[in-house]
Amino acid sequence: MTHPVTGTGVEVSGVARRFGPGAAALDGVSLSVKPGEFVALLGPSGSGKTTLLRILGGLDHADAGTVAIGGRDVAGVPARERGIGFVFQNYALFRHMDVFSNVAFGLRVRKAGRPPAEEIAARVRRLLALVQIPEMERRFPDQLSGGQRQRVALARALAIEPSLLLLDEPFGALDAQVRKELRLWLRGLQEEVGITTILVTHDQDEAMEVADRVAVMRAGRIAQFDTPEALLDRPADAFVAGFLGEANRVTCTVRGGVAHFAGEVLPPLAVQAPDGAALAFIRPHELFAREAPDSGYVVRAVRPAGPGTRLVVSGPAGSFDAVPAPDAPQPRRGERCALEAQGARLFPA
Amino acid sequence: MIPGPAARDPAVARWGAAILALLLLTVFLALPLAAVFTEALRRGWGTVLEAYSDPDAMAAIQLTLLVAAIAVPVNTLGGIAAAWCVAKYEFPGKRLLVALIELPFSVSPVISGMVFVLIFGAQGWLGPWLQSRNIQIVFALPGLVLATVFVTFPFVARTLIPLMQEQGRAEEEAAATLGASGWQTFRLVTLPNIKWALLSGVLLCNARAMGEFGAVSVVSGHIRGETNTMPLHVEILYNEYQFAAAFAVAALLALLALVTLGAKTLLERLSGRRGEMV
Numbered sequence: 001m002t003h004p005v006t007g008t009g010v011e012v013s014g015v016a017r018r019f020g021p022g023a024a025a026l027d028g029v030s031l032s033v034k035p036g037e038f039v040a041l042l043g044p045s046g047s048g049k050t051t052l053l054r055i056l057g058g059l060d061h062a063d064a065g066t067v068a069i070g071g072r073d074v075a076g077v078p079a080r081e082r083g084i085g086f087v088f089q090n091y092a093l094f095r096h097m098d099v100f101s102n103v104a105f106g107l108r109v110r111k112a113g114r115p116p117a118e119e120i121a122a123r124v125r126r127l128l129a130l131v132q133i134p135e136m137e138r139r140f141p142d143q144l145s146g147g148q149r150q151r152v153a154l155a156r157a158l159a160i161e162p163s164l165l166l167l168d169e170p171f172g173a174l175d176a177q178v179r180k181e182l183r184l185w186l187r188g189l190q191e192e193v194g195i196t197t198i199l200v201t202h203d204q205d206e207a208m209e210v211a212d213r214v215a216v217m218r219a220g221r222i223a224q225f226d227t228p229e230a231l232l233d234r235p236a237d238a239f240v241a242g243f244l245g246e247a248n249r250v251t252c253t254v255r256g257g258v259a260h261f262a263g264e265v266l267p268p269l270a271v272q273a274p275d276g277a278a279l280a281f282i283r284p285h286e287l288f289a290r291e292a293p294d295s296g297y298v299v300r301a302v303r304p305a306g307p308g309t310r311l312v313v314s315g316p317a318g319s320f321d322a323v324p325a326p327d328a329p330q331p332r333r334g335e336r337c338a339l340e341a342q343g344a345r346l347f348p349a
Numbered sequence: 350m351i352p353g354p355a356a357r358d359p360a361v362a363r364w365g366a367a368i369l370a371l372l373l374l375t376v377f378l379a380l381p382l383a384a385v386f387t388e389a390l391r392r393g394w395g396t397v398l399e400a401y402s403d404p405d406a407m408a409a410i411q412l413t414l415l416v417a418a419i420a421v422p423v424n425t426l427g428g429i430a431a432a433w434c435v436a437k438y439e440f441p442g443k444r445l446l447v448a449l450i451e452l453p454f455s456v457s458p459v460i461s462g463m464v465f466v467l468i469f470g471a472q473g474w475l476g477p478w479l480q481s482r483n484i485q486i487v488f489a490l491p492g493l494v495l496a497t498v499f500v501t502f503p504f505v506a507r508t509l510i511p512l513m514q515e516q517g518r519a520e521e522e523a524a525a526t527l528g529a530s531g532w533q534t535f536r537l538v539t540l541p542n543i544k545w546a547l548l549s550g551v552l553l554c555n556a557r558a559m560g561e562f563g564a565v566s567v568v569s570g571h572i573r574g575e576t577n578t579m580p581l582h583v584e585i586l587y588n589e590y591q592f593a594a595a596f597a598v599a600a601l602l603a604l605l606a607l608v609t610l611g612a613k614t615l616l617e618r619l620s621g622r623r624g625e626m627v
Contacts, residue, residue: 059522079525086526092519096541106527109537160527 007036007196008070008163010056015065016220017051025051027220028065038190038197040207043217044243049200050089050168052217056198057086057166069164085157085165085195089172091149093141099152100137103127106160127155130189147178154186158193165190167199171206183210204244208232216240238279238347247281248320251349254278259346265317266341273346280344288325289313292338299331313339382603389600392593400597408574409582409598415490416565416578417558420497424554427498428505429547433539435506436513437521450506453499462496462567469495488570493578496564501557508550509543516542545620549613556609560602 010033017026026048033039041049054060056067058079067074074082094102101108103124107115115123128134131151141149150170157165170186171179187210190197201207207214208228215225216239224236235241242249250266252259259271259280266287269280289299289311297315304310309330311322322339324330331337389397400406431450435443453461467473469486479486486492520542524534540547562580569576577585579602586595 057526059525079522080528080530082526083528084526086523088519088523090519092523094520094523094538105524105529105537109524109527109529109533111530156523156527 007194009033009035010164010196010198011066011068011071012052012056013066013068015052015055015062015067017048017055017060017063024220026055026062029217029220029222030065031215031222031225033196033198035196036194038187038210038212039199040211040214041198041200041217042204042207042214042243043202045202046219047217048220049202049217053166053168053198053200056164057084058082059086083160083162085160085162087150087153087157087165087167087170089169091141091153093149093152093156095141098138098140099128099133099144100124102141102152103155103159105156123159124155127159130158131155132185146174147182150174150182154189158195163196165195165197167197169200169202171201171203179206186210208244216243218243235281235345238281241281241345241347245283246321247283248287248322250280250282250344252278252280252346254346259344263317265315266339269341269344271344271346274348277349278346279349280341280346282341282344284310284321285323286342286344287320287322288340288342289322289331289337290325290328290340291331291335293336295336295338297337297339299333299335299337302331302333311337313337382607385596385599385603388592388596391596396593397597397600400594401601403594405573405577406582406594406598409577409579410601412490412493412575412577413559413579416493416497417555419494420501420558421551421555423494423498424502424505424558425547425551427502428509428550428554429543431506432509432513435510436516437518447510450503450510453501454503454507458500458561458563459567461499462564465492465495465499465564465568487568488572488576490576492568493565493576496568497558497561500561500564501554504554504557505547505550508546508553512543512546513539545616548616552609552613552616556606559605 010031012029012031015026015029016024018024029048029052031039031052041052043049051060055062056069058074058077058081062075069082069084079086094105097105100121104120107120107123125134125137128137131154133148133151133155136144136148136152141152144152153170167186171182174182183206199207199210208231211228213225213227214231216223216231218239224231224240226234226236231240231244235244241247251262253262254260254271254273254275254277256275257270257272259269259273259278261268261280266282271280285308289297295315297313297320299311300314300319301312302309303312309324311324311331313320313322320339325340401410431446434440435447435450466487468475469479469492470476471480471487473487486495520538521534524538529537559578560580561578562584565578566581566584569578569581571577571581571585573585579598583595583599583602586592586598
C-alpha cells in the first residue's frame, strides 16, 4: 500500500461472555492495545481467545463490559460498520469467486463512496503485489495452496483499509516451514502498513516471535499481558510459567530463603520467596548435570541444541530436562550424574 | 478409484447385483412408463390431440400449471428461509423445526388434504367465518395451492440444509466484516454457493407439485373444468372407461416429469464442472 494506514488503539474493559450454562467463555477481560501495536492472544483451546477476537470484530457480543476501538464505544455497532479487517481461521474465501473478486469484494459492496472500477482494479493489483501473489488474480480458492489462500485472505481484509486487523489462528492450517516463513513476512508487512494487529494463536513460538506484547489467556481471563521477554523472565503465576517455554516443575518448601525440594530430588536452592509450600519452575538451562558415579540419576538422552547440549536425566523422582554443567566434562548417555538447580521461579502452592 | 483385489467382490456378486437392479428398474419403472406412452399413442396422434383439446382437459392442464406456478415459488422462498435458519443459526426448538420440515414427507397426503378441509371447509373451524365473508378456500384454487404447498414444502429445504450446514457461516461472516449488508451477503455469497442445489430442489418440488394426487384430491371437490388438476382428470377419465384419453393426459404428465428429471440431471452434470461454477 502506498500510504500507511494509521492504526487505532483498542480498549477492552471487563468483558464477559457466556455460552449456555457452564463456565464463562470470557470472565472479565481487560486489555489495552496501543495504536500500531502487534498483540498476540495466546492460550490453550477453550481459553476464550477466539471469543474475544470475535467480539472485537463485531461477530459476537459481550454480555458485560465495554469495547472501545479508536476511542469509540462499539457496543451495538454491527461488524459491517466497524471497518475492521478479519482473517478467519480457515480463511473463509468466497469459493465461487476468483482471487481478484475476493479481494475486490469489500470495495464493490460499498454503497457510499464506492471507487470506480478502474480504481478498484488498481487497488486490488497493488494489494496482490503487496502479498506477493500478483499472478494469481484469475485463480479460484480451491486452486491455491494454503499459504496462497492465507495471502489472499489478508489482501481481502486489507482492501477495506482497516485501522485494526484481527487474525484468528492464521497459520494453523499450514505446514511448519510455510508457517515460519509467513509469520515473519506478516510481521514485516504489519510494520510496513502500520496497522494495529491482534492475532489469536495457541502456538507460543508464533506469539513470542511476532508480537510486541502477548496476552496469555486461561479459562476466560488474561493471566498476564506483557512483552515476550518479561513473560519468560517474570511470569505472573504458575500457569504462565508452565505454559511458556519448557520448565521442570518441582514441589518444594521454602524456609528462611532456601527452597527444600520434596523428596530431596535436588539440592536446596537459595531463593527469594516467602516461607511455605511452593511450586518451582526450573528452566532446562538452569539445571546443571555433572558426572557423579554414586548418584541416583542416569542420563537417558543427549541431544545437541544450538550451541549447547540438552540432556534428559531420570531417576526415582522422575525425569528432568537439564544441560551439562559448564565447568565439568559432559556426561554421556547411560552415565550417572548429579543435578543442581541454578535458579527457579517459585509460586505458592 | 479402483479398489484393490482384496476389496473387490466376486464377479457373481457384482453381476448379480447389477442384473437385479436392472431387472427391478425395468419391471417397475421402464415398463410402466413405456406402457403409458404406447397406450396413449395406440389409436394414433389424432386421439391424443383430441384428448388434449377437450375443454375439461385444457382446464386441468392450465390449473395444474397455475398451481405449480404459485406453489413452487412459495416453497422456494420458504425453503431457503427455513434452510437458512436451520443451517446458519443456533436457537431453541431447532430440532423441532427440522422435524416439522420433514412432516409432509411422513404424513399421508390424504391426511394433509383432510387437515385443510377440517380447517377451512364449510364444517371446519374457520368455515363459518370464511362463509360469512364469501371466501372460498376448499374446493377452489386457494385450497389446491395450500395442499400442494404443504405436500411439496420439504423438497427445497431438505436439499439445501445439508449443503448449507457443510458450508458453515464463515463466508457470510467474512462478507459482513468487509462491509456487506445482509441482502448483499445473501445475493453475492450465499446464493451463488447454493444455486445448483437450489435449482435441483426447485425442479423436484415442481415435479411433485404437478403430480400430486392425494392431498389435492381431498380439497379439490372434483369440479370438472374448475378444480380438476391433471392427475385428478386422469383418474376421472379412467373411471369413465375413456382409456385412450386417460392415457393421453397421463402421458403428458409423465412427459413433464421426465423433462424435469432430465433438466435436474443436466444441472448436476453442469455443476460438477469447474467452469460452470463461475
